[in-house]
Amino acid sequence: MLNVNDIRENTKKLLERLEIRNFDAHNYFNEILALDSQRKETQTELDAILSNLNQLAKEIGELYKTGEKEQAENKKAETATQKETSKTLTDKLHKTEESIKALLVLIPNAPDESVPKGNAAKDNEIVKESGNLPNLEENALPHWELADKYKLIDFELGAKITGSGFPVYRGKGARLQRALISFFLDKALEAGYTEYQPPVLINPESGYGTGQLPDKDAQMYHLELDKMYLSPTAEVQLTNLYRDDLLKIEELPIKMVAYAQCFRREAGSYGKDVKGLNRLHQFDKVEIVQIQHPDNSYSVLEEMTNYVAGLLDLLELPYRVAKLCSGDMGFTSALTYDMEVYSGGQQRWLEVSSISNFESFQANRLNLRFKEGDKKATMVHTLNGSALALPRIVAALLENNQTKDGIKIPAALVDYTGFNIID
C-alpha cells in the first residue's frame, strides 16, 4: 500500500501516476489526509491526558508511602474522569487508524513513469523478441494431444481424484517436471539466490503482506476450518519470511528462490485459455524474490528479466518480453515485465513469467524496513519473478520440439531428464 506521508508530500504526482491506471484517487486521498490529521490531533490530546494520569499515579504512590491516605483518595477520584476520556480517545484513535488502513488497502500501486498507458494486453509494449518461431509440419499437434499420444499427462485421471485443472503427470512427463524444477533451482543458485522450501499453506497475515488479501481472496483456495489459504505463488511465502523485520543495510540485497506448488481457483476462466496445461488450478513454479535497497530496484528488475530470458535461451524457446501497460498490470506492481513463449502447436504466445518491481508497496504492508547507520528506518523495495512456471514451458517444449520420431529435449535439460527424446 501507499504510505500516508508520501500521499501528503507527493499528492499530485501520485494522483497522476494512478490516473494512468484509470484509478481516480482524489477522494481516497482527501479522505485519508483528513483522517490522518484527525489521527494526529487525537494522538496529541491523548498523550496529554496519559501524561497527566502518569503524573497522578506517581503522586498517589508518594502519598501512600508517606501515609497521607486521605489525600491519596482525593487524587484517585481525580483520575476517574480522565481515565474515561483516555479510553474514549484511545478508541477513537484506533478507529481512525483502521479507517485509514481500510482506505489505503484499496489503492493500487502507483505505476512507474515508464509504464505505457493502456487498457489491456494489446497495449503492452514489446521490448524484446528472441529466437525463431518453430517451423512445424502442417499437422503439428497441441500439447494436450502430444501428452496423450506419449502418455505424459493424464488430465482425466486428475479430474477423477481431484477435479479439472489438476493433471496427473506420468512416466517421462513426470520426469520432465522434476528435471525442470531441478534445472531452474540450480540456475538460480548459480545466480546467487538462496534456496528455500517453504510451506504451501499460508495464514491471512501473509496473504495480506504481499497483497493477495483482502482484494484477491476469491482467487485462493481457503481452508476455513484452519483459517489458512493455499498459496497461489511462492512470492507470498518468500517475501513474508521477512515480514516485520528491520534489516541492517549490510544484509541487503536478499535473494531467495523456492520451488513450490501453486494453487489458484481461476474462477471465471474458460475456453481455449484453460485447455490442457494452459491454465491449471495446481501447478509447479520456481520463484525468485529479491529484497533490495530502493536505489537499486529498477536496475535489479532489468537483471532479473535478463536472468529469466537466459533460462528461455537455454531451453531454446522463442520468446518475447512485454512491458505491461497500466491497464494490464497487477494491483501491487509499479512495473512488470511479462515473458511469453511461442507455442507452435497452438500457434500462440503463452505467458510463462511475470517479473515485477513493487517498490515499497509490499514493504509498507509487510512493515519491512532497513536501517543505514543512524538514519531513520526506510522501507525496502521488493521484487519477484517466475523463473519459471512449469506448465506452459512444458506445453511449449512439447509442441515446438515435436518431430515424427518423437519430442526432442533441449540439450541443456538432458542432464536433468536423463533422456533426450520422448517417443
Place this chain on the structure above:
RNA sequence: GGAGAGGUGGCCGAGUGGUCGAAGGCGCACGCUUGGAAAGCGUGUGUGCCUCACAAGGGUACCGAGGGUUCGAAUCCCUCUCUCUCCGCCA
C-alpha cells in the same frame, strides 16, 4: 489430541504491583590508552507515534498478541499464539 513449563532489548539474563525502557553481562560504536593491536578505562547503544524543522528537547506507547483488574502492571486475571518437555498418534 491430553498434561506441564515457558516467551523480557542484537544476544544471554535479572526483575512477582510503584522510583522499570527495564539491573548485570556479552556484543557493537565512539573516545582515552598503545609504535600498532589486545587488555583496561570512560561514554553511548531499540522502535513507532505526537509535538517540532523528518534537528535538539519534550510527551506517549511497546517486556509474544489482544483484552481486563488497579490511582499505578514486564509483574495479577482472561483469551489467543508460539516454543520446550512428557504422554498419545503417526510419514
